[in-house]
Amino acid sequence: MDRCIFCEIAAGRAPASIVYEDADVVAFMDIRPVNPGHLLVITREHHRNIFDCPPVLAGKLLAAAARLAGPLQRATNAAGLNLLIANERAGGQDVFHIHLHMLPRHVGDGFGFRLPPSHPERPPRAELDEMAAAIRKEITEEKSP
Numbered sequence: 001m002d003r004c005i006f007c008e009i010a011a012g013r014a015p016a017s018i019v020y021e022d023a024d025v026v027a028f029m030d031i032r033p034v035n036p037g038h039l040l041v042i043t044r045e046h047h048r049n050i051f052d053c054p055p056v057l058a059g060k061l062l063a064a065a066a067r068l069a070g071p072l073q074r075a076t077n078a079a080g081l082n083l084l085i086a087n088e089r090a091g092g093q094d095v096f097h098i099h100l101h102m103l104p105r106h107v108g109d110g111f112g113f114r115l116p117p118s119h120p121e122r123p124p125r126a127e128l129d130e131m132a133a134a135i136r137k138e139i140t141e142e143k144s145p
C-alpha cells in the first residue's frame, strides 16, 4: 500500500510548513501555491474525501479555516479568500486524503472558477424542485438503518 503523504505530514514524518495544529486537524503551506499564503487544512485521521469523512470531523476543517481566515488575510494582505474541498478526480482532487484549500485572493490574480457555457440559463423552478426532492430522498434513506 502506498503511503499517504498527508498522513505522513500529520504524524510529523514528512516535512511541512505548519501553520496550525490541534488534536483533529493540521494546517500547512501548499507546496505548489496558487497564490502566496495558499494553505491546506487536513484531518489527522485518514479519510479519502468528503464522501467518507464523518460530518463532525469535516466540520472541524471549516472551524479551523474560520479561525485561520483573519490571520491569513492579515499576513497576505488578501482582498478575498476562497475555501475549497476537491472530491474525487472529477472534482479536481489530486491527493486522496481530505484537505480544505484556503486560497487568498487578489483582484486580477488570474485564478477563478470556469463556468460551463450553459451557466447563464436559469432552469425552470420545476426542475430545481425535482432535483431538491431527489436529494431529500437520499438524505432520508441515509438516516434510516
Ligand SMILES: [Zn+2]
Binding pocket: 004, 005, 006, 007, 008, 045, 046, 047, 096, 097
Ligand atoms: Zn492520509
